[in-house]
Amino acid sequence: MAITKRQAADLAKQTFDYAPAPEAIDHVRIQPRYGLFIGGKMVEPHSKKRFPTINPATEQKLSEVAEADAIDVGKAVSAAGTAFTSWSRMAPSRRARYLFRISRLIQERARELAVVETMDGGKPIKESRDVDIPLSAAHFFYYAGWADKLEWAFPNRRPRPLGVAGQVIPWNFPLLMLAWKIAPALAAGNTVVLKPAETTPLSALLFAEICQQAELPAGVVNIITGAGKTGSLLVSHPGVKKVAFTGSTEVGKLIQRSLAGSGKRLTLELGGKAANIVFEDAPLDQAVEGIVNGIYFNQGHVCCAGSRLLVQESIAKPLLEKLKQRLSTLRLGDPLDKNTDIGAINSKAQLEKIQALVESGIEEGAEIYQPECKLPERGYWFPPTIFTNVSQSYRIAREEIFGPVLSVLTFRTPAEAVEKANNTPYGLSAGVWTDKGSRILWMAERMRAGVVWANTFNRFDPTSPFGGYKESGYGREGGVHGLLPYLELV
């Protein structure tokens, strides 16, 4: 089938505009409505209430999920409490087997989970496919191996599980955060009641199916859906012995206060305002990639996002030129398109928050840059944004925006970089870009942050502990350190 000369000529004139490459969704079945996963079964909520979960890229309703009330929460905690007796006494090697199974099932259903994650949350499919889902499976695999080796992790002590863990997770990495919470809890012999975020409940409900497929004993994992109210009922339930929360610092503080005197164990993984520091001798092109990955990964819905770029004044100009040029190549649009770099903002509320903070940045006198970028008509979108001419005192340099918005500040000396980087109530992560080894270590030592990425950014691994200093929370997730919050050392 030859084509005509004219078609050939057209071909020669055409530019290299990637044709749409949408991920197929026909293999994914999302049910019209979901119940609560309690005691190994999907059950109707006592509340009889449901709320919609929508696709933020299209504003279309995907499903309706249950809103758990106090009685539902009570049932879930009670199911977990019952299951705890046998689960905590089960031979640890058997516990391990179940966790390995779960890990494998996540791998087997990777495509489906990735699509659901992207539809429900708005993140680009390439991220859910290449980051969220593989890391979730890896997390279960890693902690599965710990289940029968706890004595080696804590020599001279007898590690004991705590009981029922109440876990509340955010909407930015729904399945991954679930894995970070459930895998170590179960490996340590606890049982859990987990509440996913109200805007992204679907992957957790799919995970409930995976628990069934794995034939995990009933009640070991319970998934309840709902909003903040449900979360607060869960963490304050007297049957919960351990609370783990990932989310905003504001809510984290409320939880810490509400648990005062309760004797419950608590770990918090909260907000951040990370500095990404670029020195004049840095490998610039990779630094640009790191900056982009640091703040535009997952639309900036990342607690450890590198939202403050601190660049040495001597290279500020060329670096910003490169950065702006790079921004123009970012592809914003349909999250299901395999070539999309920036997907949809997770919710209308989040979009409004980002818009308000960006407004404040303009009002306070910062200079805004956004590449030419056509936003889809439906759905929630925000273009990648850079603010230059930012002062340390501006809201955009101090408050967590949780969106694709970068504030650029300059510094002259390493000491000034450290001072500016640490000048925040947060302390989750930091980035350092320099070619000089001794300077990397000098900087890393001084960053008051739980994770320091040197010449890279936003890397995660199940073996690598993650968590914050100061108001970014306490406790670590990942690695051997991630076991401790779920154990008592007798």
Add this chain to the structure above:
Amino acid sequence: MATALSLTHLGSLMRGVRSVDEVGANERAASLAKRSIKKSSKLWALDLSIRCMDLTTLEGSDTPGKVAALSAKAIRPKPGDSSIPSVAAICVYPARVADASERLQGSGVKVASVATAFPSGQSFTSIKVAEARDAVDAGADEVDMVIDRGAFLSGDYQKVYDEIVAIKEACGSAHLKVILETGELGTYDGVRRASILAMAAGADFIKTSTGKVQPAATLPVSLVMMEAIRDFMRETGRPVGFKAAGGIRTSKQAIAYLVVLYETLGAEWMTPDRFRLGASTLLNDVLMQIDKERSGVYQSPDYFTID
């Protein structure tokens, strides 16, 4: 940079060229390789791959007959299908330039000749210069020279630089592609440094490899070279072309190079004047993929001529 000829401390300048983080460059290239190119974009990319191709034969056994067959394929890659464009050039040893030149007369397909004691470059400068000049005299439109890696690795940047300048002069109006042989440079830092050096010395194109050394062209090495081109363009305003050669055998690989090119240097580089793919067996795979895209049916090599 344009006046680098007058610089007396080339060595220390070269050592001042910014470093490249290997892992970061690899990851960026890997992420670009995952771009999904479909339908019309894919057809366009395949078409461009042909238009940018330097169809290559560089064997001791090359004969006038072999070059004649290759020239025919270069002009008309798929006999009977006029929608398939000619390739950009054929690339041969100096001794075969006259054969190629004769066959390609008036076709628009250029003759490129490797030169300068290809592939090792381990000979006398005077001989390298003479070889380049003779190749041009024999009809070469383009000269693909190799840099003296021995000199480069021993830190004698001046020698490398001077040689490129001399060859460029010997080329006259012929285009000069400078082969860095990145597989022998050891690090991306070295690749970046050699790229800047070659461009400063007057290269019209910088090219990854001879194809005689492993590893040859890789996606990250190309990314690093393209980033150097981008920086050089920003500093001097002079656009320099890029040629990937060695080990590119499949359409999928070719498209990956186009993606990296597009996202690093932009649409302006997506033309044979600024981008080349050096390859000997790639062409048939591209033809097969074009037929697959057009017909919707997977193809067999038996239906494509081996020339």
Add this chain to the structure above:
Amino acid sequence: MANKNGADRVDVRKTYKQYVGGEFVRSESGRAYRPDGMVNVPRGSRKDLRDAVRAARTAFAGWSGRTAMNRGQILYRAAEMLDARRAEFEELLGGGRKARAELDETVEVLVWYAGWTDKLAQVTGTVNPVSGPYFNFTIPEPTGIVGIVASDDPALAGLVRRLAPALCGGNVVVALAPEHRPLPALTLAEVLATSDFPSGVVNVLSGQRKELLPWLASHMDVNAIDVSGCTPDEVALVEAAAADNVKRVVKLPAGERSPHLVTAFMEMKTIWHPIGV
């Protein structure tokens, strides 16, 4: 007191003072109280607390920046200084076998943690085999200013069981002496003052718990607080106030003696770097 110099010797009595920023000070409020009905003890105020936190913050960079070996030597020096003043402490602790046992334990705790400073990172830090070309390691780092609310009983060991691990990890400390038995703690400050701790690394305040505790618990520049000496009500109060700046509240059992207690006052920092040529 025994008086070798004759019946008419007039003792030179000690004025008990708080220890703030390396100096022995009365309360800025000018107040005192008499926990045993005899001796005047400074009744510290919120402003004393403010000054102590400020002194601690100033001292933090220096102390946390010392080598682990050096911190170990200084903790060991504290054990030496304490052991050298056994007689005085025995008397302060009421004498007898119980007092001697407490003193023995206290010295031992100091020696034990002195030996931990340069092993801690090796035992609690990790190199993490991440899936990718990265070198990744985790090391413990001090959290900053640690508030210690010491137990009345044992009045000396109760404080040192928490003070030693907090200092071992490189933190600086603001300690509240036991309200009813403050003298051992205030005297311990004299031991610490002669042990080469830089000024401000340890600060000891005395006074009423109900006056000082809310200010310590709510202070935005205090990073962690140990509640081993608190009643359940006080723990609840501390935990609620601690939320203001997400303070770490350390509630490990009173008898805990382990590297886990040290790291309870520390943060785990994970550092990534690519491995490439």
